[in-house]
Amino acid sequence: MKAAVFHKIGDIRVENTDDPSIEQPRDALIRVTSTAICGSDLHIYDGFIPQLQNEVLGHEFMGIVEDVGSGVTNLKKGDRVVVPFTIACGQCFFCQHNLQMQCENSNHEHYGPDGGLLSQKGGGLFGYTDLYGGYNGGQAEYVRVPYADYGLRQVPETLKDEQVLFLTDIFPTGWSAIEWGELKGGETVAIFGSGPVGLMAQKSAWIQGAGRVIAIDPLEYRLERARRVNKVETLNPNDVDVVEAIRQMTEGRGADLCVDAVGMEANRSFLEKAKAVVNLEKGTTKVLELCFQAVRRGGIVSVVGVYGSPSDNFPIGRVFDKGITIRSGQSFVHKNIDYLLNLVVEGKVVLDDIISHILPLSETSRAYDMFKKKEDDCTKVVLKP
Numbered sequence: 001m002k003a004a005v006f007h008k009i010g011d012i013r014v015e016n017t018d019d020p021s022i023e024q025p026r027d028a029l030i031r032v033t034s035t036a037i038c039g040s041d042l043h044i045y046d047g048f049i050p051q052l053q054n055e056v057l058g059h060e061f062m063g064i065v066e067d068v069g070s071g072v073t074n075l076k077k078g079d080r081v082v083v084p085f086t087i088a089c090g091q092c093f094f095c096q097h098n099l100q101m102q103c104e105n106s107n108h109e110h111y112g113p114d115g116g117l118l119s120q121k122g123g124g125l126f127g128y129t130d131l132y133g134g135y136n137g138g139q140a141e142y143v144r145v146p147y148a149d150y151g152l153r154q155v156p157e158t159l160k161d162e163q164v165l166f167l168t169d170i171f172p173t174g175w176s177a178i179e180w181g182e183l184k185g186g187e188t189v190a191i192f193g194s195g196p197v198g199l200m201a202q203k204s205a206w207i208q209g210a211g212r213v214i215a216i217d218p219l220e221y222r223l224e225r226a227r228r229v230n231k232v233e234t235l236n237p238n239d240v241d242v243v244e245a246i247r248q249m250t251e252g253r254g255a256d257l258c259v260d261a262v263g264m265e266a267n268r269s270f271l272e273k274a275k276a277v278v279n280l281e282k283g284t285t286k287v288l289e290l291c292f293q294a295v296r297r298g299g300i301v302s303v304v305g306v307y308g309s310p311s312d313n314f315p316i317g318r319v320f321d322k323g324i325t326i327r328s329g330q331s332f333v334h335k336n337i338d339y340l341l342n343l344v345v346e347g348k349v350v351l352d353d354i355i356s357h358i359l360p361l362s363e364t365s366r367a368y369d370m371f372k373k374k375e376d377d378c379t380k381v382v383l384k385p
Contacts, residue, residue: 001018001140001142002014002015002362003015003056003140004140004365005054005055006044006051006055006056010046014364014365017056017136019142020144022068024071025072026071026072027072027144027148028081028148028152029067029143029144030061030063030138030145030152031064032143033063033064033080034061034063034162034382035061035138035139035140035382035383036058036165036380037364037367037368037380038169038170038196039265040306041057042265042368043308044128045057045372046265048264051129053134055134055137057127058138058139058140059126059127059128059137059168060138060165060166060169060170061143061168062161064078064081065080065081068148071149073149075149079154080155080157081152081154082153082341083168084100084151084337085168085169086123086124087107087124087125087135088103088123088147088334089104089106090150090334091105095150099332100333100334101331102123103124104123106123106124106133106147107124107132107133109133110130110132111123126143139361139364140361140385141385153337153338159344160352161382162351162352163351164351167340167344169331170196170200171203171349171351173197173201173304174199174200174201174304175201175336176302176331176332177201177204178201178257180302181208181259181327183208185209185211186211187212187255188211188250189212189255189256189257190257190258190259190294191261192217192287192291193217193259193261193287193305194216194219194223194225194226194234194261195217195261195262198215199226199354200351202230203230203350207349210257214233215230215233215235216236217236218236218237219374220236225379229353242290243293250296253297255294255295255296258292259302259304260287260288260301260302260305261304263303263305263306263307264284264285264306264309265283283308288305289315292318292319295322297322297324298324299322299324299325300325300326301325301326301327302327302328303328304328354380355380355382356378356380356381358381358383359384361383361384361385363383367383
């Protein structure tokens, strides 16, 4: 089959690879009809998350069931499905407590309670390095899906792929970011980053009862899309001091909820990059620190942007003084996907309006380069095998 294979930093190529097959009774084999490039894929592409072996990337994908193992009785060949990006067994302690991203059985070699830099990680993820299970991902013609009887969700034939594809990751991730904010109704939500996850968090904030949604991003074309598709207020850090602007918009208090939808790959100066090298850090906590400043006392900061290493000078004093609650981690996809699918079916949310490019799988290398460099007003790329 054809697949997008990561070889080394900055090098991903579409080439022939071995076809996947059923390996365990609860497996399913999926023929991919649509897949997407996620900002998290860039963490591998850019070397922020280490991967030394070749791997098929991609954790946002959907398709048609081609075959199932003997233990899968709720799916059959021809079923159209979306695939949660977290791999979960449905039976362990964490799955039973709706913490499927911490599944004890899906990351056999590198799972553990410690959450270390290069060991004892969480549950398995598709196409996201050996540290998270070494599973080949969905930027390919076919994928083996473990625990398919628990994870896969059938989708209506009346909806096109683009309407439901983002149920795999970025919509549940944006939803979790707001859900963790415990909105009661009428709150001010400031969302740092208007990439795909930030845009989904904006949509989620309105649905969950926000009274005001503010989007922050240094790229004007992304802010324009946020205003157009999500009807939010916007701030560009190149034009204003965003922390002071948010305080002025909230009677001096700050936002009730701040969302970090950027993570460690925020824009940095030369000196900031040098500091990271000296401190053996990957990336920066710049956006997270802005969230701590911009949130009100007693407020909540949700972190769905990815961080992969310790950080020097973490501002614990500000967190303590302001009484900030921090919620972070991988999204609750399995817990929320059925509810979120229903929102799409009922027309209460539109997901495909964030797509800027639809390209064939053969153009994956160009798509990664364009997405990384933010060229051609690139917001979200969907690939078609």
